[in-house]
Amino acid sequence: MSQDPSSPNFEEIYENYRQQGAIQANEEQFQSAAAEGQESIVAVRKNNDGDIIAVQTSAGRELDYVTALSEAKNGALANVDVFHRFGRDILRSEPDGIKDNNLDNLPLF
Template sequence: MKDTASIIKVKKNHDGDITDVMLENGNVYSIDEALNMAKHGIIDGVNVGRAKNGREFLRSNPNGLRSDNLDNLPTF
């Protein structure tokens, strides 16, 4: 049984910031929940970055593909 899942869709606010993510199992999590899950290795293909202002954010692991960048995923 697989204990991790990948993000397949994102929800954005009016500023274009990701507020929620949907995993391949259909579960939806807030960005704060997803950050915590990523830190614990529960979400595949992402890591947690830190902006200059100290705010944490999710980012796709580098692989040279733009299609799987979180900002390019389908929205829900």
């Protein structure tokens, strides 16, 4: 079944809506973090196995993984959680349904 060229492309409209929502959610998270005096993680460094070994914050600081864990536990880093699994603490982005801001999907530095 072919689509009538004069009818709206519902999938495209919905995808644009989702993308705009993701952009707006990211902006709101950064604004909220800044208002609370927190930094956000904006980029990551990975080893050859793809494990995150360091992070870069919105203030430009580069933190090794252990320091980032410590700062997240102390509430200095926004939009991340620390949980205990496999006998160690693990840093992860807060679940918000937006894949683009997951730590694994952030830009590399």
